[in-house]
Amino acid sequence: MSESWPTIHFIVNGKAxxxxxxxxKRLLDVLREDLRLTGTKEGCGEGExxxxxxxxxxxxxxxCLVPVLQVGGSDVQTVEGLAMSGKLHPLQQAxxxxxxxxxxxxTPGMLMAAxxxxxxxxxxxxxxxxxxxxxxxxxxxxxxxxxxxxxxxTTHTPDPAPEESQHAR
Amino acid sequence: MNLTTKNRIVGSSAPRKxxxxxxxxxxxxxxxxxxxxxxxxxxxxxxxxxxxxxxIGFDRRINWSEITVVTAADIPGENHIQLIFADQPCxxxxxxxxxxxxxLLIAHPDKHKLRDAINAVxxxxxxxxxxxxxxxxxxxxxxxxxxxxxxxxxLLEKGDVNSVWESAAHIVEGEYRTGAQxxxxxxxxxxxxxxxxxxxxxxxxxxxxxYYVHKTLIKVFDLPDDKVxxxxxxxxxxxxxxxxxxxxxxxxxxxxxxKSRHVVKMVYDRMEDLAAxxxxxxxxTRHRTALDKDGKLLAMEIDLATDGGAYATLSSTVLSxxxxxxxxxxxxxxxxxxxxxxxxxxxxxxxFRGFGAPQTIFALERHMDEIACALGIDPLELxxxxxxxxxxxxxxxxxxxxxxxxxxLLERALKESDYHARRARFARENHTSAVKRGIGIACFxxxxxxxxxxxxxxxxxxxxxxxxxxxxxxxxxxxxxGQGTNTVLTQIAAEAIGIDYDDITMAxxxxxxxxxxxxxxxxxxxxxxxxxxxxxxxxxxxxLREQAGLGNKFTREEFFAACERLRADKGxxxxxxxxxAPPGIFWDDDKYRGEAYPSYAWSVHIAQVAVDTVTFQAEVxxxxxxxxxxxxLNPVLATGQIEGGIAQGIGYALYEKxxxxxxxxxNNQMTNYIIPTAEDVPPIHVFFEEIPFKHGGYGxxxxxxxPHDGPAPAIVxxxxxxxxxxxxxxxxxxxxxxxxxxxxxxxxxxxxxxxPSSTGWKESIAL
Numbered sequence: 056m057s058e059s060w061p062t063i064h065f066i067v068n069g070k071a072x073x074x075x076x077x078x079x080k081r082l083l084d085v086l087r088e089d090l091r092l093t094g095t096k097e098g099c100g101e102g103e104x105x106x107x108x109x110x111x112x113x114x115x116x117x118x119c120l121v122p123v124l125q126v127g128g129s130d131v132q133t134v135e136g137l138a139m140s141g142k143l144h145p146l147q148q149a150x151x152x153x154x155x156x157x158x159x160x161x162t163p164g165m166l167m168a169a170x171x172x173x174x175x176x177x178x179x180x181x182x183x184x185x186x187x188x189x190x191x192x193x194x195x196x197x198x199x200x201x202x203x204x205x206x207x208x209t210t211h212t213p214d215p216a217p218e219e220s221q222h223a224r
Numbered sequence: 225m226n227l228t229t230k231n232r233i234v235g236s237s238a239p240r241k242x243x244x245x246x247x248x249x250x251x252x253x254x255x256x257x258x259x260x261x262x263x264x265x266x267x268x269x270x271x272x273x274x275x276x277x278x279x280i281g282f283d284r285r286i287n288w289s290e291i292t293v294v295t296a297a298d299i300p301g302e303n304h305i306q307l308i309f310a311d312q313p314c315x316x317x318x319x320x321x322x323x324x325x326x327x328l329l330i331a332h333p334d335k336h337k338l339r340d341a342i343n344a345v346x347x348x349x350x351x352x353x354x355x356x357x358x359x360x361x362x363x364x365x366x367x368x369x370x371x372x373x374x375x376x377x378x379l380l381e382k383g384d385v386n387s388v389w390e391s392a393a394h395i396v397e398g399e400y401r402t403g404a405q406x407x408x409x410x411x412x413x414x415x416x417x418x419x420x421x422x423x424x425x426x427x428x429x430x431x432x433x434x435y436y437v438h439k440t441l442i443k444v445f446d447l448p449d450d451k452v453x454x455x456x457x458x459x460x461x462x463x464x465x466x467x468x469x470x471x472x473x474x475x476x477x478x479x480x481x482x483k484s485r486h487v488v489k490m491v492y493d494r495m496e497d498l499a500a501x502x503x504x505x506x507x508x509t510r511h512r513t514a515l516d517k518d519g520k521l522l523a524m525e526i527d528l529a530t531d532g533g534a535y536a537t538l539s540s541t542v543l544s545x546x547x548x549x550x551x552x553x554x555x556x557x558x559x560x561x562x563x564x565x566x567x568x569x570x571x572x573x574x575x576f577r578g579f580g581a582p583q584t585i586f587a588l589e590r591h592m593d594e595i596a597c598a599l600g601i602d603p604l605e606l607x608x609x610x611x612x613x614x615x616x617x618x619x620x621x622x623x624x625x626x627x628x629x630x631x632x633l634l635e636r637a638l639k640e641s642d643y644h645a646r647r648a649r650f651a652r653e654n655h656t657s658a659v660k661r662g663i664g665i666a667c668f669x670x671x672x673x674x675x676x677x678x679x680x681x682x683x684x685x686x687x688x689x690x691x692x693x694x695x696x697x698x699x700x701x702x703x704x705x706g707q708g709t710n711t712v713l714t715q716i717a718a719e720a721i722g723i724d725y726d727d728i729t730m731a732x733x734x735x736x737x738x739x740x741x742x743x744x745x746x747x748x749x750x751x752x753x754x755x756x757x758x759x760x761x762x763x764x765x766x767x768l769r770e771q772a773g774l775g776n777k778f779t780r781e782e783f784f785a786a787c788e789r790l791r792a793d794k795g796x797x798x799x800x801x802x803x804x805a806p807p808g809i810f811w812d813d814d815k816y817r818g819e820a821y822p823s824y825a826w827s828v829h830i831a832q833v834a835v836d837t838v839t840f841q842a843e844v845x846x847x848x849x850x851x852x853x854x855x856x857l858n859p860v861l862a863t864g865q866i867e868g869g870i871a872q873g874i875g876y877a878l879y880e881k882x883x884x885x886x887x888x889x890x891n892n893q894m895t896n897y898i899i900p901t902a903e904d905v906p907p908i909h910v911f912f913e914e915i916p917f918k919h920g921g922y923g924x925x926x927x928x929x930x931p932h933d934g935p936a937p938a939i940v941x942x943x944x945x946x947x948x949x950x951x952x953x954x955x956x957x958x959x960x961x962x963x964x965x966x967x968x969x970x971x972x973x974x975x976x977x978x979x980p981s982s983t984g985w986k987e988s989i990a991l
Contacts, residue, residue, distance in 0.1 A: 091258075092249075093249070093252070093253075093256035094249020094250070096253070097255070098410040098411070100494060101893060101894065101895060103893070103895055104894055106410055133249070134247075134248070134249035138248055143247065143248070147248065150243075150247055151240065151243045151244065151247060152239065152860075154240070154863070156243055156246045156247055157240075157706035157864060157868065158410070158411070158459065158460045158461040158462075158705055158706030159242075159245075159246030159247075159458065159706070160253065160409075160410045160411040160460025160461060161410050161460075162246050162247060163249045166247065184902075185902045186902075186903065188902040189901050189902045191902070192410065192899060193902075194407075194408050194409060194410055194461050194463070194868075195461055195706045195864075196864055196868050196871075197864075197867035197868040197869075197870055197871030197872075197900075197905055197908060198867075198902045198905045199864075199908050200863070200864045200867065201902075202902075
């Protein structure tokens with residue numbers, strides 16, 4: 056049966072790849088099963104939680120809603136493509152410093168949404184951050200640390216943690 | 225990052241131990257793991273809430289020869305999930321007691337073929353009448369559990385409540401209800417299981433308590449301890465939802481592995497996880513409270529009932545914690561609490577962050593506002609007049625020995641929120657606005673660790689060892705699922721031993737590798753297990769000094785050289801320590817009297833809420849949380865715990881409604897079970913007051929559950945402040961607000977002096 060499946064060519068994290076798969080197979084499953092890029096997570100399978108967010112041709116998409124047929128010729132970026140030359144992406148570093156990741160399951164999708172946001176708006180304010188991340192659910196953090204992480208990554212001072220001042224020592 | 229002892233690792237915001245792996249997408253959750261020749265498992269579930277299984281048919285259009293089918297008859301040992309009572313079958317055998325109960329398991333090498341196979345199993349039932357509410361269970365309309373539907377009851381008595389009703393200046397009554405709540409961890413439940421005649425059962429999975437799963441598997445498979453091994457994989461959220469359910473799923477996957485002779489993976493999709501796994505217990509709490517003319521509490525009579533669902537699971541211990549948190553942080557000479565958990569034909573309810581406390585704290589803190597209103601005194605003043613202080617006793621007659629600063633927490637919360645100015649402003653502005661604003665408060669405690677004698681019974685063992693490769697390992701069965709176990713226990717070990725954070729690793733939570741340091745529940749990990757790691761680290765250093773010539777001051781190289789000398793001499797470098805109860809702890813399980821918890825975390829929450837009287841949407845605009853949690857060992861992680869718990873509490877109050885239809889969750893999708901998003905969560909301001917607890921790991925108390933306790937009552941009190949309407953139940957979605965506010969408006973139009981009180985508190989003045 057597999058012989059009849061089309062071969063779909065696209066770019067993932069800067070590398071060309073070819074996948075032979077049923078055309079309606081979800082991009083999420085192609086990434087995770089065919090390409091073994093398991094950083095992209097499934098949370099709901101219906102485009103509500105954003106855990107499977109990846110960037111496709113400069114747009115943020117829920118990869119659970121994208122049939123792989125639509126991906127032909129596209130440029131896809133996943134969480135595995137964020138860190139460059141062995142260093143954490145500034146967003147990843149900020150999430151680490153500011154407590155933006157807890158259980159970590161929403162984190163890859165959250166990072167892709169944040170990367171999309173700051174590409175379009177390098178210095179977002181709080182309202183813009185909230186809007187930019189509104190399609191990505193986190194159940195652990197209450198979002199405050201995530202907002203702070205994104206703010207920290209988009210300001211020049213490398214050391215965030217303004218919340219320290221709130222603690223009675 | 226290199227953190228040395230000079231910086232004091234404990235108390236610093238050390239970066240999350242496994243953080244980089246999570247941020248790079250490298251962390252391996254259960255569904256990320258592929259095994260050669262692995263099959264996939266799925267579950268055939270009951271479509272009715274109660275009945276007898278008359279026949280199971282298999283549609284011939286499916287080639288069953290390539291599918292493994294497991295029924296109760298395939299279970300080699302006991303058909304029970306071992307928890308507190310052995311009442312819950314691993315697979316239904318002849319009878320089902322709730323919708324979505326597992327009846328039969330199937331496995332196939334192609335996961336895409338499973339759905340057709342499930343649809344090709346036809347089960348015929350003889351239906352029995354189900355019951356779904358606490359009231360139906362109390363009335364014993366049907367007996368669905370034991371001889372009377374009663375899973376567990378507690379009676380807690382202090383003084384004599386009956387002695388004060390006649391002489392009291394005020395008596396205020398009220399009834400309060402809370403709904404079910406889904407954990408909605410973003411990673412669904414999942415297990416991979418392997419079976420062999422030689423090695424027995426090995427399971428990997430998303431879980432909180434490896435030794436709980438171990439306890440069930442040895443019984444289901446009738447195997448000795450050392451033939452069952454349970455290994456936690458990276459776990460994407462739990463919140464109590466992976467405390468007991470993984471024991472069921474692990475049994476299922478392992479049964480399929482045994483029968484198919486293949487490694488089997490079972491990972492639920494969202495709809496199955498929502499429909500079939502545990503949720504927070506719905507509750508009903510009735511208060512009858514007597515006060516003197518100055519608003520001092522004279523008697524609290526509390527009647528609590530929870531819906532336990534079809535099987536006992538953890539309902540008895542949830543009820544216990546609900547009972548012990550029902551009287552709140554107040555001093556009262558006469559208390560009577562009668563608590564009962566009732567069985568129904570709902571999917572069993574289970575552990576969820578707070579473990580019964582959010583239910584009874586909602587009732588009490590709403591009731592305190594109703595009392596204040598009835599007596600015509602300020603809700604803050606009512607609380608101040610009744611706060612527990614050092615030297616007072618709780619409802620269990622536990623003497624408060626440690627510093628207790630509720631007054632200070634309240635004052636800090638009022639100051640940080642600018643409470644009085646805001647309240648005055650809203651009172652001015654609300655008259656001319658369709659959006660009514662209000663501000664509400666909740667004061668509460670959360671007991672840290674297992675209840676009463678629980679920690680002594682657990683008798684946890686934990687420690688540290690040093691590998692020949694030069695890594696110190698923390699040996700605990702406590703798991704990381706986002707809260708920060710890995711990071712904080714590593715900080716404690718680094719502090720105790722006096723070496724770098726980066727020289728310490730966490731051993732995998734693998735029952736074949738780590739001792740049983742108890743479950744990762746009850747806000748116990750940092751306080752109880754952290755203390756064990758502190759002691760183990762100090763013991764290791766003492767041993768190295770006495771037996772391997774380690775100096776008083778040492779470098780990293782000197783430490784590891786001493787470790788190798790000890791290894792050459794003794795064969796290993798390890799320090800294990802066992803739990804020791806703090807002195808003077810007394811607990812009577814029969815009378816429910818004594819030291820209910822070794823320590824308490826204390827908190828005050830303030831919520832600012834806006835209610836739109838056109839759309840009937842209530843929105844939390846800002847939130848303040850002040851708490852005393854002992855010493856804060858990692859400020860960034862601790863703050864994140866508080867903020868995350870508050871967001872869940874906001875969901876509990878205003879967004880999250882489990883809709884049941886004939887015993888099945890009807891809204892079992894993220895599309896219509898709504899949790900707060902980035903646009904819904906308000907700015908949350910978190911403040912700590914630190915009073916180190918001398919028996920906790922470097923002074924820490926429990927923190928994980930505390931923040932879920934306060935938001936719901938603070939928010940609903942704020943709604944009362946905004947609208948003048950008393951709501952006595954949660955969740956409050958717009959349709960719920962509409963129903964009651966519209967009723968009040970029509971009543972106002974007819975008779976403005978006689979507003980309906982929701983479920984009705986009443987006040988009577990003694991003659």
